[in-house]
Amino acid sequence: MYSGTTDSEADGFSPRIVAFFCNWCTYTAADLAGTSRKTYAPNVRVVRLMCSGRIDPQFILKAFNQGADGVLIGGCHPGDCHYKEGNFKALKRSMLLQRMLEDLGIDGKRLRLEWISASEGEKVQRVINNMVSDLTQLGPLTLFPGTDGSFEGALQEASPMEHQMEVEQ
Amino acid sequence: MSKPKIGFYWCASCGGCEEAVVDLAEDILPVVEAVDIVFWPVALDFKRADVEAMPDNEMAVCFINGAIRTSEQEEMAQLLRAKSQLIVAFGSCSHMGGIPGLANQFVRTDILDRVYYDSQMVVNPDNIRPQEATAVNGDSLSLPSFDGAVRTLDQTVDVDYYLPGCSPPVALIVQAVTAILEGKLPDKGTVLAPDIALCDECSRKESKPDELSINKIRRPFEIEINQEDCLLAQGLPCLGAATRSGCGAACIEGNMPCTGCMGPTSRVSDFGAKALSGLASTITGEEEHDIARRLEQLVDPVGTFYRYSLPMSLLKGRAISDKGAKA
Ligand code: SF4
Ligand code: SF4
Ligand code: SF4
Ligand code: FES
Numbered sequence: 356m357y358s359g360t361t362d363s364e365a366d367g368f369s370p371r372i373v374a375f376f377c378n379w380c381t382y383t384a385a386d387l388a389g390t391s392r393k394t395y396a397p398n399v400r401v402v403r404l405m406c407s408g409r410i411d412p413q414f415i416l417k418a419f420n421q422g423a424d425g426v427l428i429g430g431c432h433p434g435d436c437h438y439k440e441g442n443f444k445a446l447k448r449s450m451l452l453q454r455m456l457e458d459l460g461i462d463g464k465r466l467r468l469e470w471i472s473a474s475e476g477e478k479v480q481r482v483i484n485n486m487v488s489d490l491t492q493l494g495p496l497t498l499f500p501g502t503d504g505s506f507e508g509a510l511q512e513a514s515p516m517e518h519q520m521e522v523e524q
Numbered sequence: 525m526s527k528p529k530i531g532f533y534w535c536a537s538c539g540g541c542e543e544a545v546v547d548l549a550e551d552i553l554p555v556v557e558a559v560d561i562v563f564w565p566v567a568l569d570f571k572r573a574d575v576e577a578m579p580d581n582e583m584a585v586c587f588i589n590g591a592i593r594t595s596e597q598e599e600m601a602q603l604l605r606a607k608s609q610l611i612v613a614f615g616s617c618s619h620m621g622g623i624p625g626l627a628n629q630f631v632r633t634d635i636l637d638r639v640y641y642d643s644q645m646v647v648n649p650d651n652i653r654p655q656e657a658t659a660v661n662g663d664s665l666s667l668p669s670f671d672g673a674v675r676t677l678d679q680t681v682d683v684d685y686y687l688p689g690c691s692p693p694v695a696l697i698v699q700a701v702t703a704i705l706e707g708k709l710p711d712k713g714t715v716l717a718p719d720i721a722l723c724d725e726c727s728r729k730e731s732k733p734d735e736l737s738i739n740k741i742r743r744p745f746e747i748e749i750n751q752e753d754c755l756l757a758q759g760l761p762c763l764g765a766a767t768r769s770g771c772g773a774a775c776i777e778g779n780m781p782c783t784g785c786m787g788p789t790s791r792v793s794d795f796g797a798k799a800l801s802g803l804a805s806t807i808t809g810e811e812e813h814d815i816a817r818r819l820e821q822l823v824d825p826v827g828t829f830y831r832y833s834l835p836m837s838l839l840k841g842r843a844i845s846d847k848g849a850k851a
Contacts (some may be wrong), residue, residue, distance in 0.1 A: 399844070412797035416838040433810075435640045447815055451804040455825035460843035461627070499841030501629060501673050 381429025408441020621835025628841025
């Protein structure tokens with residue numbers, strides 16, 4: 356059972372995770388976790404895809420743009436992908452994306468890739484609970500002002516420059 | 525019948541787009557004959573007051589280049605919008621945020637600190653900063669305010685068409701102006717360039733393998749670049765597959781990889797993510813550490829994949845929450 360509490364949680368923050376799961380492995384495993392009552396934190400919205408190789412990095416950025424605090428990718432173990440190399444493509448893309456996200460001020464823990472086979476219901480539970488605790492510690496993801504199209508934060512911040520005038524003596 | 529009136533304006537821009545208009549050379553003559561240029565601060569002596577004095581919709585079209593960073597640029601964009609029947613975002617900066625848009629990787633105060641205090645080139649012991657209002661001999665001098673973000677033109681005012689490119693290719697400018705004068709325009713919001721990938725018009729596409737495998741990412745100065753073969757196949761991050769065509773593959777003709785100035789095709793929502801995806805998939809390696817080592821060879825992913833489009837992207841700039849993330 357998921358039962359940990361942290362400071363952020365006490366503040367009422369509960370992270371939102373978008374999970375992209377491969378139909379053949381992790382999605383089935385998540386189902387198994389459900390039917391065998393291995394409860395995991397209810398913070399995850401699962402999107403089912405036919406292969407982790409189908410995950411376009413645009414989907415991941417879209418998830419962050421729409422308010423996700425973290426994105427989890429679940430694919431078949433190396434050698435087990437039904438489309439041969441799909442999981443390797445997912446790995447390469449998420450490794451480079453993770454690096455670029457860090458350059459854009461987004462902690463690497465917010466994007467996680469795990470190989471989880473259809474029988475590993477327990478791993479689904481463990482990974483999700485672990486990710487929820489990492490994200491809870493990080494707190495909510497706040498993107499560059501204007502990501503919602505309003506630029507309100509950014510333009511408000513452009514108040515007169517006077518506050519810059521502390522002269523260092 | 526009087527000639528249609530047109531205007532040109534620049535915002536956060538390098539001047540290259542203005543140069544592109546001049547580069548039209550004799551191609552511009554029929555245009556100049558067919559129109560009245562009523563506003564073009566770079567070349568002709570018109571002032572803001574002249575525009576303010578115009579009735580609304582006076583100009584048939586106004587071409588605006590450059591991104592939006594200051595209050596003045598925003599005011600001018602709004603003014604020109606009111607006075608023009610059509611607004612064309614001209615060039616990568618106006619279309620997608622462009623090179624100035626890379627500044628969205630930094631917060632406003634850090635930029636001002638860097639430019640007016642920290643830079644090795646600056647001697648400013650009293651930390652004097654530009655002010656929006658300064659009293660001089662009883663008068664008040666004013667400067668525009670510096671926004672917290674770089675925006676594209678269409679994040680600021682309604683835009684009718686886009687002429688992509690850094691700077692837009694002459695042939696596309698002539699085509700666009702002709703279409704406007706003849707009233708043969710596509711749907712509002714269209715990017716006035718072919719909606720296919722640059723690889724399709726690249727003279728080296730025959731040498732691009734179907735399944736690319738790159739085991740070393742290179743920078744142009746690191747190798748002697750073969751003049752015939754696909755640049756991506758040579759390990760140079762050429763973004764032709766993610767980029768819209770229409771420039772005649774100008775950089776590839778100059779033996780340099782495409783950096784994506786024409787922006788994405790209409791089927792892509794985030795140029796950088798798309799370009800990253802394409803490059804990452806070609807990297808060889810079975811083991812995570814091999815893949816990681818090869819990906820490390822790519823210097824500056826943000827500058828590579830979002831060179832012209834950070835403000836237009838889904839993330840728009842550097843996130844502000846994760847203090848621990850690498851600076
Ligand atoms: S699009 Fe390129 S040429 Fe035009 S203003 Fe921007 S940087 Fe300069
Ligand atoms: S990747 Fe670059 S060099 Fe290769 S075909 Fe495409 S545009 Fe041409
Ligand atoms: S090759 Fe790429 S970077 Fe060069 S002009 Fe064409 S679109 Fe722009
Ligand atoms: S089929 Fe599961 S990752 Fe490809």
